[in-house]
Amino acid sequence: MSSLKKCVECVKRHKNFLITAHVNLEGDALGSQLAFYKLLKKLGKNAVIVNDDDTPYEYGFLPQKNKIKRFKTGMKNIKFDCFAVLDCSGLSRTGKVYTINKDKKPILNIDHHISNEKFGDVNWIEPAASSCSEMIYKLYKKLRVPFDRESATMLYAGMLTDTGSFHYPNTNSFTHKAVSELLKHNLDIARIYKSVYENIPLRDMKFLSAILPGIKLEAGGKIAYFVIKRNALKNKKLSFDLSEHLLSFARSIKGVEVVLLFKENLRARGEIRINLRSQGKVDVNKIASLFGGGGHKTASGATIHGSIQTIKRKVLARIKMSLK
Amino acid sequence: MSSLKKCVECVKRHKNFLITAHVNLEGDALGSQLAFYKLLKKLGKNAVIVNDDDTPYEYGFLPQKNKIKRFKTGMKNIKFDCFAVLDCSGLSRTGKVYTINKDKKPILNIDHHISNEKFGDVNWIEPAASSCSEMIYKLYKKLRVPFDRESATMLYAGMLTDTGSFHYPNTNSFTHKAVSELLKHNLDIARIYKSVYENIPLRDMKFLSAILPGIKLEAGGKIAYFVIKRNALKNKKLSFDLSEHLLSFARSIKGVEVVLLFKENLRARGEIRINLRSQGKVDVNKIASLFGGGGHKTASGATIHGSIQTIKRKVLARIKMSLK
Incomplete structure (x- = not known):
């Protein structure tokens, strides 16, 4: 059946x-x-x-x-x-x-x-x-x-x-x-x-436009990512999850294959949320699952414990391997 | 037939x-x-x-x-x-x-x-x-x-x-x-x-993210606009028309009814290009036509001669009237 x-x-x-x-x-x-x-x-x-x-x-x-x-x-x-x-x-x-x-x-x-x-x-x-x-x-x-x-x-x-x-x-x-x-x-x-x-509060848009210039590229421009630390989030009272907007901004760049967002969790110290999007060549579900997360081939996420620097290094290294 | x-x-x-x-x-x-x-x-x-x-x-x-x-x-x-x-x-x-x-x-x-x-x-x-x-x-x-x-x-x-x-x-x-x-x-x-x-060259995206924080709001947040001066455009060699991206960013803000872009023309001094988008309540075709331009009810444009300050003041005043 x-x-x-x-x-x-x-x-x-x-x-x-x-x-x-x-x-x-x-x-x-x-x-x-x-x-x-x-x-x-x-x-x-x-x-x-x-x-x-x-x-x-x-x-x-x-x-x-x-x-x-x-x-x-x-x-x-x-x-x-x-x-x-x-x-x-x-x-x-x-x-x-x-x-x-x-x-x-x-x-x-x-x-x-x-x-x-x-x-x-x-x-x-x-x-x-x-x-x-x-x-x-x-x-x-x-x-x-x-x-x-x-x-x-x-x-x-x-x-x-x-x-x-x-x-x-x-x-x-x-x-x-x-x-x-x-x-x-x-x-x-x-x-x-x-x-x-098209319903984003102005203060969120201001926060968003302050983060955008911080975009980083790696792997010859095939990876684009943002890092958002606790300090940046504190006292902001964001009423909107801006992750999708950041990811979509990063994805708009010519030649980009994988986009990521590394975000320190405000409520739990030492907890990092990562969101991954792929244009199709890299299976980000596989990568997310290596870090205890999952989702789809082109859109996944994971919550990882550790320092943002270490996690960033490990995840980016794994994506670079997949890009080869 | x-x-x-x-x-x-x-x-x-x-x-x-x-x-x-x-x-x-x-x-x-x-x-x-x-x-x-x-x-x-x-x-x-x-x-x-x-x-x-x-x-x-x-x-x-x-x-x-x-x-x-x-x-x-x-x-x-x-x-x-x-x-x-x-x-x-x-x-x-x-x-x-x-x-x-x-x-x-x-x-x-x-x-x-x-x-x-x-x-x-x-x-x-x-x-x-x-x-x-x-x-x-x-x-x-x-x-x-x-x-x-x-x-x-x-x-x-x-x-x-x-x-x-x-x-x-x-x-x-x-x-x-x-x-x-x-x-x-x-x-x-x-x-x-x-x-x-999703094919925007990196330098265009960097230019875009530098302009975004300059967004201005008027009429209690019902109007959102950008002003781009000659100096900002010079020597940029932009390969992509970013107007749509700016307008769409402005339109994403909660409560915004009309979005505008005022841009000094690089090639002709004293010439200002304005682009207007409406969520439907204001007929921007009517407003653009008052300034010698035109288009559709929700998307219009005009090329106006004068100083950007004067033009901005006049156009915004006209939109505020329509919002009443």
């Missing part, structure tokens, strides 16, 4: 769902879980969404976002018989939400990360899908649940953001076909784009 | 075509004319492409780009019985290329600009189309000429660039359906995107 079919049976079999997604919420996590929530409701099921993070303000346009509950320790009175985890390569990516499932109710794992750990009782993993939202789109089709403007907006948000506005290599013929169908529901794509990408 | 049908008859009726597009060549002008050229060749016709500008280096990935001839005064020995003008709202937008048609051979005008002046003997104008490339796509379908990797790449390039990677409001369900079909031909979309958008 195909994994999609197993997922369909799992959905049919259960009545009460708890839905969660990964921490550092973004368009695909939010869009896919809201669309899945709506699908379950249309099938007459009960569902509740719990996330370990607040919904970022740039996703304020998402319909039914007020249905999302923020995780609290001791969330006991949530009744569910299926624990649905979306867009997460591992259970720990849910933050603390997985602790709610202390009674070990069946886990439904829906994800498109190649690095997925298959932690579910039912695992529907499609690394070829552009996004988890694309998979939920397929679930609607399989279950013959028609789209409306709300579900189309949710799924569009996920596909838009996980494909970087349809230009990452994960974008395929099927993605565009799906979006073509979603756009029949009169979506306000300009508003959605503005909300997600 | 529909305009598309008239276009089809015009294509069938003629044997030798001269194809041109607008000056300041970009993806849609190049993609649509190359795809049209290829279509004619497949139909057993003769065709030649003449443009008044060189093909920008970021379009180096386009198949058959070496078929494009650069206009020269006295181009006499080109034999053609149909003068095909693509993606041009008026004949003068072809630069000097229209002067080749001194014998007044029938003009085929294929365009998607709402401001098109209908200068052709056959005018096929579709303002609802995302791009001229989308129209050439329709022509392939109508004439039942199958796509291959080359024609699909050409048309994809046009649709990608004229929709700003599928996020401008001109992007519709049909656009995505067409792209879905084109992507079946194994296109290297990452390479195409990198070539067009």
Whole structure:
């Protein structure tokens, strides 16, 4: 039986769902879980969404976002018989939400990360899908649940953001076909784009423009990276994750193959977050996994303990090897 | 008879075509004319492409780009019985290329600009189309000429660039359906995107990151603008027009309605070039036309004589009035 079919049976079999997604919420996590929530409701099921993070303000346009509950320790009175985890390569990516499932109710794992750990009782993993939202789109089709403007907006948000506005290599013929169908529901794509990408507070933009000149190049210009130290982040109260903007700025440079961001974690001393993007020649998922992280071939991340200098040296050396 | 049908008859009726597009060549002008050229060749016709500008280096990935001839005064020995003008709202937008048609051979005008002046003997104008490339796509379908990797790449390039990677409001369900079909031909979309958008020489990026912190805001943050003086531009040898990047950076700020760039012209003292972009509430075409320029409601420009201080003051005052 195909994994999609197993997922369909799992959905049919259960009545009460708890839905969660990964921490550092973004368009695909939010869009896919809201669309899945709506699908379950249309099938007459009960569902509740719990996330370990607040919904970022740039996703304020998402319909039914007020249905999302923020995780609290001791969330006991949530009744569910299926624990649905979306867009997460591992259970720990849910933050603390997985602790709610202390009674070990069946886990439904829906994800498109190649690095997925298959932690579910039912695992529907499609690394070829552009996004988890694309998979939920397929679930609607399989279950013959028609789209409306709300579900189309949710799924569009996920596909838009996980494909970087349809230009990452994960974008395929099927993605565009799906979006073509979603756009029949009169979506306000300009508003959605503005909300997600053109909604950066001025102080964040000032911070961003102060960091940009610090870009460094290596390997004859094939690697571009930024280093952000604790001191630079302190007292900034950034309301927006600028990583994507920095990575995209670095990627705009002619000849660049791999871009990176090394960031000292504000909350945990000695902890470095690295984000990696590749133009395709270097498999950054492989590199991230050497350092205990993972993701996709062209977009990955890892959290490493150590000094930023040592980590920088090691990671750059590893990328240079891959470039040869 | 529909305009598309008239276009089809015009294509069938003629044997030798001269194809041109607008000056300041970009993806849609190049993609649509190359795809049209290829279509004619497949139909057993003769065709030649003449443009008044060189093909920008970021379009180096386009198949058959070496078929494009650069206009020269006295181009006499080109034999053609149909003068095909693509993606041009008026004949003068072809630069000097229209002067080749001194014998007044029938003009085929294929365009998607709402401001098109209908200068052709056959005018096929579709303002609802995302791009001229989308129209050439329709022509392939109508004439039942199958796509291959080359024609699909050409048309994809046009649709990608004229929709700003599928996020401008001109992007519709049909656009995505067409792209879905084109992507079946194994296109290297990452390479195409990198070539067009992520191909900025390092020195240009350094110049850009030096300008960014100089952004100014007015009208309670509803207007964002940059001023670039002659001195900043001298001896820079910029190979890339960074205006779009600056404007897009400014547009990313939360709450911004209108973004502007004031630039002293390097070649003509006392001449200021202004570029305006609006999120939709302010009609910048109206404002630009007050200063002798024009364009679209959300994207316009003007060249004004005077001091940059005076011009800045006048233009900003006019925008503030429109914001009220």
